[in-house]
Amino acid sequence: MHGPFVFERCRHSTETSGPLRTPQAPTMIIVTTAGISDDQLGTLVAHIERAGLRAHVSRGEQRTIVGCIGDEAALAEAGIAALPGVERIMPVLKPYKLASREFAAGNTQIRLDDVDETVIGGQEIVVIGGPCSVEGLDMLRETALAVKAAGGKMLRGGAFKPRSSPYAFQGLGEPALQMLAEVRAETGLPVVTEALDPRHVEMVAHYADMLQIGARNMQNYALLSEVGRTQRPVLLKRGLSGTITELLMSAEYIMAQGNRNVILCERGIRTYETATRNTLDVAAIPVLKRETHLPVFVDPSHAGGRASLVAPLAMAAIAAGADGLIIEVHPSPANARSDGDQSLEPSAFAALMKQAALFAVAAGRTMHAGTAPATMVRA
Ligand code: PEP
Ligand code: MN
Secondary structure: OEEEEEEOOOOOOOOOOOOOOOOOOOOEEEEEEOOOOOOHHHHHHHHHHOOEEEEEEEEHHHHHHHHEEHHHHHHHOOOOOOOOOOEEEEEEOOOOOOOEHHHOOOOOOOEEOOEEEEEEEEOOOEEEEEEOOOOOOOHHHHHHHHHOOOOOOEEEOEEOOOOOOOOOOOOHHHHHHHHHHHHHHHHHOOEEEEEHHHHHHHHHHHOOOEEEHHHHHHHOHHHHHHHHOOOOOOOOOOOOOOOHHHHHHHHHHHOOOOOOOOEEHHHHHHHOOOOOOEEOOOOOHHHHHHEOOOOOOEEEHHHHHHHHHHHHHHHHHHHHHOEEEEEOOOOHHHHOOOOOOHHHHHHHHHHHHHHHHHHHHOOOEEOOOOOOOOOOOOO
């Protein structure tokens, strides 16, 4: 098992030296000896940087790994292999480098700024709840209070909506971001919302605690690079026809710009099946957990497309090893301006949370459901 570790913030020379504006492959990892001292580690990083490479230190429970980006030949010339504390140097062979499991000593844990208690990618299953779209301040506040009372740790809500029809509700835009910020201040729930356009990233990052990249934009590389230049955690959704490798390459785009706080989200893929809105690829969860150190979330709402499918898919996600869930909740789903069919009423969300907490224990995780009144959704 990989123990937990936290990417160090960019404070001293052992962190990646500045954002990678021009990503460089290849990438090597230096596995250090179990007892490497801080001095030895400092000397090692200094040598790597003197050789013109970037170093990224990741401390695990058992081992510290130093990821190096740059010219492999320069590393050899600098005599790195002979330094005390170096066990071995290995190339990262996968097409994704920074996102690959080998690049880090353990699972990435993401803490949201100013919110110390919520750790994404740790032992606890973190649930994000909220409406598909922010439709107004009152409904957002009502939903947020219900999400919080049921044990949700973050609030979701779209301000800019990617809709299949240009005539459908496109979201309220910046006023919705202001509402999210206001409800965040009232409830203490950090917020996640989608950035659709590279020109909006700075604005969305100003209001939100986490940026969502929607399924339709998984391969919008300009947008990925732009969110990579912020330090806001990014919830990256899998594209409707994106393979697991493509999803990881999209994470790599974000990380290559210096933002290592990426959360992957399986939200169902398009198959020949029409009984559900999409097909939840449950197997993607353990595959991703093997391939990457990044947290893996599941969106059972967009996968199933119907309220009655949300809880069963959420339980499957937890059983398969998901680190968290993102779920659509609306005070009055029948009147929702988008995705009403798949949105849960607050009492159904509370019921899901109670059930999910039991599955979390069975999966060796923790999860805290609140005390909100709960009613199960009937199939
Ligand atoms: C959403 O979260 O409301 C959304 C549009 O999701 P996706 O990009 O996964 O379709
Ligand atoms: Mn939606």
